[in-house]
Amino acid sequence: MFARGETILQLMERLAPKHYAVPDDKIGLQVGSVAKEVRKVLVTLDVTPAVVEEAAELGAELIIAHHAVIYRPLAHLRTDTPAGALAASLLRKDIAVYVSHTNLDAAEGGINDWMADALELTGRDVLEEVHTDKLFKLAVFVPESHHEQVRAAMFNAGAGWIGDYSHCSFNTKGISTFMPLEGSEPFIGKQGKLTQAEEIKLETVVSHSSKKKVISAMLKAHPYEEVAYDLYGMDLKGRSFGLGRVGVLPEKESLDRFAERVKTALQVPFVRMVGDGSKPIRKVAVLGGAGARYIRHAIFAGADVLVTGDIDFHSAQDALAAGMSIIDPGHHAEKIMKPHVAKWLSEQLLQKGYATEVFASRLDTEPFQLR
Incomplete structure (x- = not known):
């Protein structure tokens, strides 16, 4: 027996409830229909033409992505544009796309916890609260x-x-x-x-x-x-959920050594670093994706370093002036979600007796190359 698409989405919303997302985030079912049985699911960070072909070759009827396939508003659906051609390809192949973005970031046991686990951070708190239960x-x-x-x-x-x-x-x-x-x-x-x-x-x-x-x-x-x-x-405050995590390393280490830890743990070929490489690091803030606007949050939390992506020049200057070190492993470090989501969803479906298979995309959708 195969799970229907609606059932799979219900499971995903158990892992990452929609109300954990930041306002106006582009989440949920974006392309196609889930009113059907689903034999195979592909989990990916991004939906690109190559990923769509991968899903089609696999025989997947559903893609679960972290980044929205429709992020900016579409004024039209012309198939001679990249966005229109991608949507048309998905519809022709009858592949639905469901997006779990900042709700998966904020979820307990979601992207930011997976990144914190990889860096061996303990005693963790939320960096910025977005929802209180x-x-x-x-x-x-x-x-x-x-x-x-x-x-x-x-x-x-x-x-x-x-x-x-x-x-x-x-x-x-x-x-x-x-x-x-x-x-x-x-x-x-x-x-x-x-x-x-x-x-x-x-x-x-x-x-x-x-x-x-x-x-x-x-x-x-x-x-x-x-x-x-x-x-x-009740007025009593419940558990808080939010973006980023702040925790401590097992023991102090230099910023240079910690940068190597980040490269290994997050499986990235390089990182950009802001700060003195000899600076001792113990308390770490981590936030998947683009985190320049959270530098002040990391400073307020007393972190020695912030691990996040897409740091721009002026934000790096401001952080350096404030004494905050930064390790930028790139936005694509969020690829850590692929095996974790695939494993979690596979286990949930198996427990319920479904034969639906879940696969992590094998493709690298990192747009940047080093030369």
């Missing part, structure tokens, strides 16, 4: 006989997290009253008779992203056909 208080009334069962189901579904603490709940015993009416099938009591039952009010915390799953698990584990529960918003 709103918290809710969920209270449900459970008969004592099923209290542990319902609580465990809710915890397993993601309830009970406050900061670095899990399985957080408050449990209060009390007496409930209810009268089962005609047509009901009560777990406790009889139709037409006022019933009193010893119940426990189970209170816990759920995030916006997990509440649907938690409530579903709660209702499934609860013995009552009509479950009484309350859900209300």
